[in-house]
Amino acid sequence: MIDHPTGWLRASPWVADLAAALGCFALSAPVAVFTAYRHHSPIGWAIGGLALACAPLAARTRRPVPVVVATLAVNIAQILLISFPGGSPIPTVVAVHAVARRSDPRFAWRVTAYATAAIVAASLIREPGLENLWQHLAVIAGMCLAVASGDAARSRQRLLAAAIERAERAERTREEEARRRVIEERLRIARELHDVVAHHITLVNAQAGVAHHLMRSDPDHAYQALERIRDTSRTALDELRATVGLLRHGDDRATPREPAPGLADLDTLLESFRHSGLGITLERTGRQTGSPVPPIIDLAAYRIVQEALTNTRKHAGPVPVRVHLDHRTDALRITVEDNGTGTPEAGSNDSAGTGHGMIGMRERAKAAGGTLAAGPRPAGGFRIHTELPLPAARKDLTS
Numbered sequence: 001m002i003d004h005p006t007g008w009l010r011a012s013p014w015v016a017d018l019a020a021a022l023g024c025f026a027l028s029a030p031v032a033v034f035t036a037y038r039h040h041s042p043i044g045w046a047i048g049g050l051a052l053a054c055a056p057l058a059a060r061t062r063r064p065v066p067v068v069v070a071t072l073a074v075n076i077a078q079i080l081l082i083s084f085p086g087g088s089p090i091p092t093v094v095a096v097h098a099v100a101r102r103s104d105p106r107f108a109w110r111v112t113a114y115a116t117a118a119i120v121a122a123s124l125i126r127e128p129g130l131e132n133l134w135q136h137l138a139v140i141a142g143m144c145l146a147v148a149s150g151d152a153a154r155s156r157q158r159l160l161a162a163a164i165e166r167a168e169r170a171e172r173t174r175e176e177e178a179r180r181r182v183i184e185e186r187l188r189i190a191r192e193l194h195d196v197v198a199h200h201i202t203l204v205n206a207q208a209g210v211a212h213h214l215m216r217s218d219p220d221h222a223y224q225a226l227e228r229i230r231d232t233s234r235t236a237l238d239e240l241r242a243t244v245g246l247l248r249h250g251d252d253r254a255t256p257r258e259p260a261p262g263l264a265d266l267d268t269l270l271e272s273f274r275h276s277g278l279g280i281t282l283e284r285t286g287r288q289t290g291s292p293v294p295p296i297i298d299l300a301a302y303r304i305v306q307e308a309l310t311n312t313r314k315h316a317g318p319v320p321v322r323v324h325l326d327h328r329t330d331a332l333r334i335t336v337e338d339n340g341t342g343t344p345e346a347g348s349n350d351s352a353g354t355g356h357g358m359i360g361m362r363e364r365a366k367a368a369g370g371t372l373a374a375g376p377r378p379a380g381g382f383r384i385h386t387e388l389p390l391p392a393a394r395k396d397l398t399s
Helices: 007-011 013-038 043-059 064-082 089-102 105-126 133-214 219-249 263-275 295-315 356-367 391-398
Strands: 279-286 320-327 331-338 371-376 382-389
Touching: 013 043, 013 089, 043 064, 043 089, 064 089, 064 105, 089 105, 089 133, 105 133, 133 219, 133 263, 133 295, 133 356, 219 263, 263 279, 263 295, 263 320, 295 320, 295 331, 295 356, 295 382, 356 371, 356 382
Parallel strands: 279 320
Antiparallel strands: 320 331, 331 382, 371 382
């Protein structure tokens, strides 16, 4: 659908060319008749010559240079046969305008100069002297105006095309950026849901096994395991509710939310795994800088430890685990390793990193600007090591 009134003419160039030829004839006919009458020339010849000069304009868009040659040939023939042709140079002016719109400016000016010189020279050969000086000046001015207006129209068309291209590129960029943000947000939410569900379901499963094992021999400890199942389930529901609330309310700051977990909650996390049977040893080395750990680093560190312990409990069972946090001035290094005999199953904490948990840990480390390596230990068990850069390191890199 074409909204602009002249859009249909732009869509059909031959229609626009035919309209230009007819319009040129209609506007030039009175001038040709008046000039023929003034010079006592046959009016029929003037009208016929004008029609013959306007006919090539029907192809001015597709063949601008041959059209200039054709109209110029008719003009020169009229000049040599019946003196100055009156309105006949007008088709040549229109043809020159078409050349200027579709050609290099230097080439268009050369074509205009040759055409103007040919018309003036033929007129001087037919009627030497300065009696028709004003007509010669009118032809020169008309030709210059035609090439100048054609060049201006060409420049405007190129600027408009460039503006349209920039607008389309900007629109595509916005759409691609919107799709990219949607994908990133979807992956972020998927990581959060996976960490919450996998962690708590693993703990519930382990505690349920303990309760089942102790139900007859030690009812008191079985009852404590059931209480932990209740607490773990409630915590899982709270975290799921917070995540779903984030999906429902988006960036509405008025929506109440729980603070994101971080290293400050690490002791509580480790204690929950200890109740599931893991023998966890926490080691802290190094000294923290005065500036607090950025939220993205804090959350990534917590989730990586959480997922590593979840995979250990799920695939290696209740085995000893060492969690080592090394606080450097430039980075936070985290190592989680166990000496379990369990072999990571496919799609989980494998060395190839094909499971959702491993993929999530790698994505979290990458999003925080760090790296993560995982693989089996030579002496048995599994080891996960990540290095997350701290603001001091980024400052040193930029200075």
